[in-house]
Each structure stands twice: as structure tokens, then as C-alpha cells.
Amino acid sequence: xxxxxxxxxxxxxxxxxxxxxxxxxxxxxxxxxxxxxxxxxxxxxxxxxxxxxxxxxxxxxxxxxxxxxxxxxxxxxxxxxxxxxxxxxxxxxxxxxxxxxxxxxxxxxxxxxxxxxxxxxxxxxxxxxxxxxxxxxxxxxxxxxxxxxx
Numbered sequence: 001x002x003x004x005x006x007x008x009x010x011x012x013x014x015x016x017x018x019x020x021x022x023x024x025x026x027x028x029x030x031x032x033x034x035x036x037x038x039x040x041x042x043x044x045x046x047x048x049x050x051x052x053x054x055x056x057x058x059x060x061x062x063x064x065x066x067x068x069x070x071x072x073x074x075x076x077x078x079x080x081x082x083x084x085x086x087x088x089x090x091x092x093x094x095x096x097x098x099x100x101x102x103x104x105x106x107x108x109x110x111x112x113x114x115x116x117x118x119x120x121x122x123x124x125x126x127x128x129x130x131x132x133x134x135x136x137x138x139x140x141x142x143x144x145x146x147x148x149x150x
Contacts, residue, residue, distance in 0.1 A: 058122070
């Protein structure tokens with residue numbers, strides 16, 4: 001794979017709000033500082049988007065390994081949080097990002113495979129590997145029979 005480049009642009013609108021867009025994305029996104037820093041409630045903040053980037057990258061990396069391994073996935077859901085800390089003389093930074101995926105597979109044999117793939121995804125996640133902030137994954141995996149339609 002050659003070196004890839006991902007481009008975005010942001011345009012100020014009013015107050016602490018702006019539009020974010022990317023050349024290959026149809027919809028633009030309203031972004032603002034978080035409310036605790038004077039931004040508008042109900043909009044995406046760069047801080048939320050950073051946590052989302054880590055969680056979304058982890059998901060897509062895990063799904064890559066799931067597909068390659070041929071694991072039957074019943075479900076996946078992850079909650080993620082980023083905790084800020086104040087650094088004297090500098091301001092704020094993320095102390096850590098925690099991703100808590102819950103993975104459902106169809107068999108007990110799949111549980112061990114899913115755990116192994118979760119660990120591979122944690123090591124291979126591009127966004128997490130690019131951050132100075134530690135990204136911790138606290139995963140749960142359960143075997144679950146697929147739902148039958150009918």
C-alpha cells in the first residue's frame with residue numbers, strides 16, 4: 001500500500017461552530033467546541049470526534065480480521081470514552097481513551113477466535129497507534145445462537 005493521505009476542511013460559521021467536510025464524503029458535519037468550553041450543545045466536538053475516530057478505527061480493524069478469519073459475527077457494540085486531564089502550564093489533553101466492545105458470536109469456539117481478533121485489532125488500529133494518548137480496550141465476548149426468522 002502506498003502512503004495514503006486523508007483530507008478534510010473546516011469552515012467557520014458563527015460563534016464557535018464550523019462545518020467540516022471531506023472530498024469523498026457526501027455530508028458535511030457541524031462541529032463546535034464542547035459545551036464545557038463554550039461550544040453549542042448537540043453538536044459534534046473535536047474531542048468527541050477523536051474518541052469516535054479511535055472507536056471507529058478499532059471497529060473497522062476488528063471487522064477486517066473477522067472477515068479474513070471467516071468468523072461468524074452475531075453482533076458488535078462498543079461504548080467509548082475519552083478522559084481529559086489538566087496539564088499544568090499546558091492546558092488539557094486526553095489522559096486515556098477506553099473502548100468497551102461487546103462482541104456476540106454464534107458458538108463457544110468463536111469466543112476464543114473473537115478474543116484473539118480483538119487483540120490483533122487493538123495492536124493494528126491505525127488511529128490508536130498514531131496517538132500519544134493510551135487507548136485501552138476492555139472487551140467482552142459471548143456466544144449466542146443466531147435468531148431464527150419465522
